[in-house]
Amino acid sequence: MRSVADRAPRTIPLISPDCCCAPTRVREPPVAPQELTEKDTVSTKSRTRSKTRLSRALGIALTPKAAKYLEKRPYAPGEHGRTKRKQDSDYAVRLREKQRLRAQYGIREAQLKIQFEEARKAAGLTGENLVEQLEMRLDAILVRSAIARTTAQARQMVVHRHILVDGQLVDRPSFRVKPGQLVHVKPRSEGMDIFQVAAAGGHVDVLPKTPGYLEVELDKLHARLVRRPKRAEVPVTCDVQLVVEYYAAR
Numbered sequence: 729m730r731s732v733a734d735r736a737p738r739t740i741p742l743i744s745p746d747c748c749c750a751p752t753r754v755r756e757p758p759v760a761p762q763e764l765t766e767k768d769t770v771s772t773k774s775r776t777r778s779k780t781r782l783s784r785a786l787g788i789a790l791t792p793k794a795a796k797y798l799e800k801r802p803y804a805p806g807e808h809g810r811t812k813r814k815q816d817s818d819y820a821v822r823l824r825e826k827q828r829l830r831a832q833y834g835i836r837e838a839q840l841k842i843q844f845e846e847a848r849k850a851a852g853l854t855g856e857n858l859v860e861q862l863e864m865r866l867d868a869i870l871v872r873s874a875i876a877r878t879t880a881q882a883r884q885m886v887v888h889r890h891i892l893v894d895g896q897l898v899d900r901p902s903f904r905v906k907p908g909q910l911v912h913v914k915p916r917s918e919g920m921d922i923f924q925v926a927a928a929g930g931h932v933d934v935l936p937k938t939p940g941y942l943e944v945e946l947d948k949l950h951a952r953l954v955r956r957p958k959r960a961e962v963p964v965t966c967d968v969q970l971v972v973e974y975y976a977a978r
Contacts (some may be wrong), residue, residue: 822974829966833862834879839902844975855968856959863957863964866891867901869911873944873951874931874965875923890917904952913949921950936963 816824830840847857862868867882872940876882883901885891891898894909905911911924925931927947938944939961943952959968 747956813897819977822977825970826968826974829859829862829964829968829971832879832966833865833868834883834966835862835902841975844971855972858971859942859959859962859964859966859968860957861904863962864904864906864953865901866893866898866903866905866911869942869951869953871907871935872939873911873942874929874935874938874946875913875926875949875951877931877934881922885913885922890914890920890923907953908957909953911951911953918949939963 768848769781826840830837833840842860844854847861848854857868863872866886867876867879868954870876870882870885871879876885886901886903887899889897889899890913892912892914893903893905893908897914918927927949932946939957941953941957941961943954944950951965
C-alpha cells in the first residue's frame, strides 16, 4: 500500500484564456445614480408632521413651518380637536405648560427635571432661574442669534462638530455658555451652504428679534453672551409658575 508521501500531487489543468471553454467576463454597464424617491423623504416628512401636530396640541408654533399650519388650523389635532367641550383640570393645565416649555427647547423630561432641581436650589425665583438656565444652552444661543433656524438644526450643527466656544470645539448641545464667551462657527465649516444662508440673514425674518443679552455679528457667524438672560427678554411662551407648581406637587 502506497503511503501518503508516495502519492503524486494532483494537478489541475489550467485553461488558457484563448480557449473557447474559458468563461468570458461580461462587463456590466455603469449604474446611473438614482434620484431621491418618496421613500427617501419619509423621515423628513414624518418629522415635520410630528412637530406640526405637537404645535397644534400645545397651541404654540415650535418651528417656522409649523406656524403656517397653526394659522390654518388653530385647534388641536384629532377627530375631536374642534369640538372640545370638557374643561381641563388644574393638573392638565400645569402639565400642558410644562410640556410647552420642554417642547420649545427640545429636551427630554429627565433633562428638564435636572434643570428644575438646580433652579430650585439657586437664589431667586425658581421659574425665572429655570428659563434663564435653559436659555444659556448652546443650541438655544444658536437659535436666538439666527445662526440656526430651529433647535433641531442647532443641535445638528453642534453634534456634527461645526461650533466653537472661545476657540474650543464643543459637541454637546446642552453645554451652558457663560457670560462673556464667544460662540462661532469653525472656519473650515463657514463655506457650507447652511452657514452661508445664515450669514446672509436667511433666518432673521422667521425668528424673533435678537434679545439684548446677545451681541451678534451674523456676517461673521459670531454670537457673544454679554450677560445672564432675564425672563422678560426670553421669547418663550410659557407660564413658568405653573411649571414650578407641577414639579412641586409631585
